[in-house]
Amino acid sequence: MSTAPAGSRTYSYLGPAGTFTEAALAQVEEAEGQVWRPVANVGAALDDVASGRSHGAMIAIENTVEGGVSSAQDALANTPGLRIIGEYLVPVSFVLVAPRGSRLEDVVDVAAHPVAYAQCLEWLGKNVPGHTQVIAASNVQSAIGVLDGSLPAQAAIAAPGVANHYDVDVLAENIGDNPDAVTRFVLVTRTVQPPEATGADKTSLIVELPKEVPGALVEMLEQFATRGINLSLIQSRPIGDRLGRYRFVIDADGHIVDERMADALMGLKRFSPHVIFLGSYPRADRQAVQHSDRYSDASFADARDWLRELLAGAAAE
Missing domain, CATH: 3.40.190.10 (Periplasmic binding protein-like II)
Known part of the structure; x- marks a missing residue:
């Protein structure tokens, strides 16, 4: 654990010292020289943040072999008032x-x-x-x-x-089956304004279907597809209240300030009884999000201007 003067920030992570989670936390510049608090599990790390004991928590969220980390996904779904502000990649060997x-x-x-x-x-x-x-x-x-x-x-x-x-x-040594294995970690704080858009961003959500009927999942996915938004992760997790009820953990390419993402989120809110916005934050790989011109912010603004002109009595073109 790092030592730091009084008044410094505390960051919780899956301990003890020597874990991959600690290696991920070491990548966070603002955590350098602060207090690092090892905890026993993901739930404890997020509880530290929710209760104010820690400013942030580093948790594993996805890896190249197992996909999404279900314990982290469930903890995020069941702990209110949290926001993801960054992601970090750690090569994994065992x-x-x-x-x-x-x-x-x-x-x-x-x-x-x-x-x-x-x-x-x-x-x-x-x-x-x-x-x-x-x-x-x-x-x-x-x-x-x-x-x-x-x-x-x-x-x-x-x-x-x-x-x-x-x-x-x-x-x-090197007993892992995949020499290219990587684990993705996210830094979680209490709810704050999302970091500024960089053009290489990701938005994380948890969405519940409004009802179990044919086509409900397709309708949810259409909120992204019709706006040209790529999904880098979609995974179902049981809600836990009864059999057959699931929520969907989603990572979408783009930032909430992007017109196409904002429009998709509004569509989701109209569609679903429960949408959790986990955050928009810079991608760890810094790869710019690609989309066609018809999904650019300018195209959305142009479409709105066209509609206003029609409402004002202008001739359609």
Whole structure:
């Protein structure tokens, strides 16, 4: 945890020290030199923000293997008053660690965070066949649990940096199945005005269907398609009140100040009984959002001017 003078800001993250989440937080310039508060899970991090204990929270939201992180999506849906203000990408690699003197051939049970475990299944199947997974709260907690005996496992999947903080042997390196694996993190604060548009932005939403009828999902998607907005993520999550009820977590290319995005959000609000605006923020890859000229801000302004002229009695052209 960083040390900082009184009156400084606090940032919560999935701890303890050495996690990928800490690596993501290290990319936030305004968090440098501030207080970093490790917590046990995503819900605790967001509760810190909602309660005012922390100014912001860094949470994992998506990865190249598992897609959206369901625990983070559900926590965002169920914790009011939050806003995403930035996203950060962290390349992901894993090591298998164990107490000093351990051997790979003696490993029967492997402790791992579920997301990390899913990214190492192929390697584990080849090198630790017949093993049993033991769930850990984080990539670092898996190593700690193996060392102190709180987790019934002989080895743990962890981030490479764990060997710098704990007395372990590294039994194997680069055990991830995808060498290009990346995890996407978002920085969450209490509700604030969105950062200024950069031209390379993303908007995150959670939308519920108004009723379960044929074509309802298509109608929701049309709010984006008819305005030329690309969706980089759409994932369903159960609402939890009864079977068959789902909400949709959506990442859309563009910013709320863009005419096409603002128009789409108004369409969604008319369509859905419950729309959660999670935020508009700069894309981590800084790639400019592409769209055709008919979806430019100028085209929307021109269409409005044309309609006003018609209402004022001008001849149609």
